[in-house]
Structures are given as C-alpha cells and as structure tokens.
Amino acid sequence: MSHVLAAVAWPYANGPRHIGHVSGFGVPSDVFSRYMRMAGHDVLMVSGTDEHGTPIQVQADKEGVTPRELADRYNRVIVEDLHGLGLSYDLFTRTTTGNHYAVVQQIFEGLYANGYIVPKVAMGAISPSTGRTLPDRYIEGTCPICGYDGARGDQCDNCGNQLDPVDLINPRSKINGETPKFVETEHFFLDLPAFAQALGKWLDTREGWRTNVLRFSKNLLDDLQPRAITRDLEWGVPIPLDGWRDRGDKRIYVWFDAVIGYLSASIEWARRSGDPDAWRRWWAADGEGRDAGGYYFMGKDNIVFHSVIWPALLLGYSGEGDKGGEPGELGRLNLPTEVVSSEFLTMEGRKFSSSRQVVIYVRDFLARYDADALRYFIAVAGPESNDTDFTWAEFLRRNNDELVAGWGNLVNRSISLAAKNFGAVPPVDPAGLTPADEALLATARAGFDTVGELIGRHRQKQAIGEAMRVVAEANRYLSDQAPWKLKGDDDKPRMGTILHVALQVVSDANTLLTPFLPHSAQKVHELLGGTGVHAPMPSIVEVADLDGGPAYPVLTGDYTVGARWESVPLPAGRPLAAPKPVFRKLDPSIVDEELARLAE
Numbered sequence: 001m002s003h004v005l006a007a008v009a010w011p012y013a014n015g016p017r018h019i020g021h022v023s024g025f026g027v028p029s030d031v032f033s034r035y036m037r038m039a040g041h042d043v044l045m046v047s048g049t050d051e052h053g054t055p056i057q058v059q060a061d062k063e064g065v066t067p068r069e070l071a072d073r074y075n076r077v078i079v080e081d082l083h084g085l086g087l088s089y090d091l092f093t094r095t096t097t098g099n100h101y102a103v104v105q106q107i108f109e110g111l112y113a114n115g116y117i118v119p120k121v122a123m124g125a126i127s128p129s130t131g132r133t134l135p136d137r138y139i140e141g142t143c144p145i146c147g148y149d150g151a152r153g154d155q156c157d158n159c160g161n162q163l164d165p166v167d168l169i170n171p172r173s174k175i176n177g178e179t180p181k182f183v184e185t186e187h188f189f190l191d192l193p194a195f196a197q198a199l200g201k202w203l204d205t206r207e208g209w210r211t212n213v214l215r216f217s218k219n220l221l222d223d224l225q226p227r228a229i230t231r232d233l234e235w236g237v238p239i240p241l242d243g244w245r246d247r248g249d250k251r252i253y254v255w256f257d258a259v260i261g262y263l264s265a266s267i268e269w270a271r272r273s274g275d276p277d278a279w280r281r282w283w284a285a286d287g288e289g290r291d292a293g294g295y296y297f298m299g300k301d302n303i304v305f306h307s308v309i310w311p312a313l314l315l316g317y318s319g320e321g322d323k324g325g326e327p328g329e330l331g332r333l334n335l336p337t338e339v340v341s342s343e344f345l346t347m348e349g350r351k352f353s354s355s356r357q358v359v360i361y362v363r364d365f366l367a368r369y370d371a372d373a374l375r376y377f378i379a380v381a382g383p384e385s386n387d388t389d390f391t392w393a394e395f396l397r398r399n400n401d402e403l404v405a406g407w408g409n410l411v412n413r414s415i416s417l418a419a420k421n422f423g424a425v426p427p428v429d430p431a432g433l434t435p436a437d438e439a440l441l442a443t444a445r446a447g448f449d450t451v452g453e454l455i456g457r458h459r460q461k462q463a464i465g466e467a468m469r470v471v472a473e474a475n476r477y478l479s480d481q482a483p484w485k486l487k488g489d490d491d492k493p494r495m496g497t498i499l500h501v502a503l504q505v506v507s508d509a510n511t512l513l514t515p516f517l518p519h520s521a522q523k524v525h526e527l528l529g530g531t532g533v534h535a536p537m538p539s540i541v542e543v544a545d546l547d548g549g550p551a552y553p554v555l556t557g558d559y560t561v562g563a564r565w566e567s568v569p570l571p572a573g574r575p576l577a578a579p580k581p582v583f584r585k586l587d588p589s590i591v592d593e594e595l596a597r598l599a600e
C-alpha cells in the first residue's frame with residue numbers, strides 16, 4: 001500500500017475543544033500520519049469543523065447571532081488550537097463550504113437514485129397557536145431512554161441518543177410552553193436494513209481491528225432500522241430534490257452531512273492542489289485508489305458512524321446493498337480499512353464537562369505548557385484502549401521524570417560534552433567500537449522496525465515505550481562509560497568514540513520520537529548541527545471558498561520534506577550548535593495552581 005487516507009473525526013464547532021477531544025483522535029491520528037509519511041507512504045490527512053445541526057442553531061439563537069457567525073468563531077478557534085498542537089493536516093476545512101454542500105448532495109442523489117433513500121411519513125410538530133412547523137430544537141421534554149427532563153426534539157444531551165420529537169414524554173414548546181400538536185409530515189430515511197448483509201460480509205473481512213470495535217459493530221447489524229436523514233430545521237445542507245431544494249424548513253440531518261466530510265475534504269484538497277482528480281488515489285475502488293488504505297480516528301462514542309453508517313452510505317452510493325444499483329458519478333468508493341477508536345479521557349477522576357468547569361481547553365493548556373509535553377502525556381498515558389484519567393500530578397511526573405530527566409537529559413549531556421570537548425561530532429577512534437558501543441547502536445537501529453510496526457498497528461503507547469527504552473539504554477551507557485572522566489590526551493580518542501556513539505543514538509532516538517514530539521524533534525535536529533526541515537509543521541492559510549462563499553482559514557502544509565524513517569549516519573566533524581534545554585522542567589506548584597483553577 002502506498003496511499004494512506006487518515007480520516008480524523010470532525011470536531012463540532014459549538015465551542016473550544018478540550019484536551020479530552022484531542023487525546024482521543026487528534027494527536028493519535030497525527031502520530032500515525034507523520035510515521036506513515038516518514039516511512040514513505042503518500043498520506044492524505046483530512047478533517048474539518050462540523051458546523052450544522054440543532055446545537056449550533058440553539059446556541060446561536062441564545063447569543064443572538066446567526067449560526068454561521070457562531071460557526072465562524074469556533075472554526076477559527078479550533079483551527080488555531082490544532083495548529084498549536086502541530087497536527088499535520090493536509091487539509092482541515094469545514095462543513096459550510098460550497099464544495100461540501102455539493103459533495104453531500106451528490107452522495108444523497110446517488111443513494112436516492114439507487115433506492116436507498118426513501119420518503120416516509122413521520123410525525124412532525126406544529127405549534128397549535130400559530131399552525132406553523134415547530135423546529136426540533138424548540139421542543140423539549142423527558143427523554144424516553146434515560147428519563148432526562150431537558151431532552152430536545154432531535155437528541156438527548158444527557159444520554160446522547162438521537163430522538164424524534166414525537167418520542168418525548170410530556171413534549172412542550174420552548175417558545176411558549178404549549179404542548180405541540182403532531183401531524184404527518186414527510187421526511188427522508190436511509191434504508192439501513194438493506195445494507196445489513198453487505199456490512200456483515202465486509203466486517204468479516206476486517207483484520208487487526210480492536211476487538212471491542214469489531215464486536216460492537218457486528219452487534220449493531222442485528223437491529224438496523226431505517227434512519228431519518230432529514231429534520232425540521234433551517235440550518236444545514238438543502239435536500240437536492242425537486243420540490244425540496246427550496247424549502248426553508250427542512251434540511252439534511254447533521255450526522256449525514258458530517259460523515260461525508262472525509263470525502264468532500266479530500267475533493268477540496270485535490271481541487272486546491274491543481275489536480276482536481278487527485279482525491280481518487282485514496283478513494284477510487286476501481287481505479288488509482290484500488291490499493292489505498294483508509295484509517296478513521298475517533299472516540300468510542302462515534303464508532304457507529306464510521307463502522308456502520310458511513311460504510312452503508314459508501315456501499316449504497318456504489319450500488320452494493322440489497323437493492324443493487326449503479327455507482328454514482330464519483331465511481332465506486334473505498335470503504336474504511338480500519339476504524340481506530342479510542343476510549344475516554346477523564347479529568348482528575350471526573351468526566352470532562354464544560355458546564356461544570358471540569359475542563360482544560362487546548363488553548364489554555366498551550367498558553368502555559370509546551371505542545372510536546374501534552375503530546376507526550378497523550379502518547380504514554382492517553383485513552384488508547386482504556387478509559388484513562390488525566391491528573392496534573394501525573395502530568396508533572398511524566399514531564400519532569402521522563403521527558404526532562406530521561407530524553408532531555410540524554411540530549412543535553414551528550415551534546416554538551418561533545419560541544420565542549422570537540423566543538424563538533426567527534427570521530428570514531430581507529431581502535432574501533434567496543435561490544436557495548438555496538439550493542440547500543442544495534443538497539444537504536446532495531447527501534448525503527450519495532451516502533452514503526454507498533455505505530456502501524458495503532459499501538460502507540462507500546463511504540464513510544466520502545467522509543468523511550470532506547471533512550472534509557474543510552475542514558476545507562478553514558479553512565480557506565482563515563483566519558484567525562486576520560487580527559488587525558490591518551491583517553492580523548494575513546495571519549496570521542498563514546499560521544500560519537502551517544503550522538504548517533506540521540507539522532508536515531510530523535511527520529512523514532514519525531515511522530516510523537518515533532519516540535520522538540522526539530523530542535524534536537526538543529527542541536528545536532530542539522531539544517532532544514534526535520535519535522536514539517538502545518539500552517540494556517542486564509543483561503544477563498546472555491547464555489548463563491550466567504551473566505552475561511554484552513555490548516556495545511558507541505559509534508560513531503562523532513563526526516564525519513566531510517567538511521568542516518570552522523571558525519572564526524574559536523575559542527576554542533578550551542579546546547580540549550582529542549583524541554584521545560586515544571587515546578588511542582590503547578591499542580592495546586594491547576595487544581596485551584598478547576599475548583600473555581
């Protein structure tokens with residue numbers, strides 16, 4: 001496989017994102033993409049902000065702004081946060097672009113033409129006093145599933161289940177408190193049961209998935225129901241059918257448009273690249289994308305959309321459900337290769353909650369700490385396969401004892417000693433390498449296979465553990481060899497050899513850690529006398545909407561440059577930069593300060 005699609009969950013643009021969000025999908029997808037690029041794959045990493053749906057409309061109503069204005073605000077905040085973390089998106093866009101609308105409508109039309117979208121009469125609410133349609137967001141009542149009293153017409157924010165207004169117990173209008181009247185109204189439904197067989201067959205061929213994801217997905221197939229894909233709402237993608245296109249009160253449901261974002265963002269990226277067909281290399285099942293891999297990253301609450309609903313849309317568009325059909329004009333499209341779901345991060349033993357202030361926003365975190373300190377914590381202690389608790393005490397310990405005292409110390413003492421005694425990378429003594437030298441070099445070189453293989457299988461915790469094991473062995477080697485004692489003229493060649501070996505291992509370990517710690521990897525590269533880009537970074541670019549809409553910021557970058565996934569011999573005599581610390585040691589007082597902020 002050479003083409004790799006990294007499809008990253010779309011953050012919802014109704015507020016700033018907290019570190020729980022980015023630890024589930026943001027950082028892990030970046031680690032994977034950076035490694036795959038370094039290993040020679042052609043990676044396309046795409047996502048954007050998810051901006052439609054009732055919650056954005058409700059919040060915009062509350063603030064007296066338009067939903068577009070609200071989405072503009074948080075799109076920008078989220079773009080800046082992801083940029084601050086160094087997440088290497090080829091394109092991070094949004095769902096309110098002309099391109100996204102067009103692709104969503106194209107997929108809708110293809111599914112409709114193949115018979116997988118069916119109109120169905122459902123019960124819709126009207127206001128008895130005005131006789132007008134009452135949008136979902138203006139209906140409130142008790143959730144029939146969990147009993148929560150503030151559930152909305154389309155969703156319960158307490159248990160997260162999708163609802164229909166007619167299901168609410170004691171429904172009432174949020175506008176004037178009256179009980180809505182339910183009348184028959186037409187909506188469109190996705191015929192999910194028509195995909196049960198095709199999905200089952202496909203899931204049976206999946207290899208390497210986390211077992212809980214596969215088991216959960218297969219269980220869902222036993223009870224697939226037709227699912228509403230339109231709502232009584234004004235904010236969203238219009239329904240592309242005659243008689244519906246111009247209706248102001250019905251829109252495509254937000255979940256339907258958001259999952260199509262992976263495809264629309266790929267198409268937008270291609271259109272911006274100057275080759276509008278370039279997206280096919282990752283998507284065209286019968287063409288250039290035949291051997292491509294598609295990896296989807298998300299939190300566990302989103303598995304159903306990626307392992308069942310999105311594949312169903314792709315199957316239906318390609319004409320491969322029970323009703324058959326023809327592929328739409330984009331051609332047959334690739335299904336996901338793997339759905340990589342993470343578990344949840346909690347905060348000091350509690351669930352993240354913006355309303356209850358149990359939260360640390362990415363922006364606030366980055367204002368006080370370095371991006372790589374957070375990336376390191378997420379890699380070694382994040383919610384990869386278990387729910388995990390973020391505590392400030394543990395963050396402090398990981399930062400100070402492992403990042404600073406382990407990796408930072410190795411970099412600092414080997415470069416300082418070499419710079420002070422040689423001013424450059426010292427040569428290897430003609431007397432040659434000892435078995436201890438050889439053993440350490442071999443350990444570092446072997447890391448490229450083990451660490452790479454683990455990242456490729458989404459075992460990032462183990463992968464960074466292996467990279468840090470190389471660091472620990474190098475620190476032990478330096479302590480054992482004690483080059484600082486070899487100051488006499490006779491001893492200096494051996495001192496040079498030891499430091500040459502140590503610097504080579506620093507260079508190798510730095511490459512192994514680059515997918516995890518790209519900001520510091522660039523610094524270490526420069527301390528070792530390297531020039532140019534080692535770890536490419538994304539930039540924020542203001543772009544015009546390709547179809548005439550308002551301009552917006554995207555994250556993008558040139559990631560064809562930078563280090564490869566291999567050991568590069570350090571040339572003797574290369575000047576070393578003046579050493580300076582790569583990581584910041586944190587004062588233990590930050591723990592109490594942060595806990596006090598949480599309690600405010």
Ligand SMILES: [Zn+2]
Nearest residue numbers: 143146156159
């Ligand atoms: Zn509920």
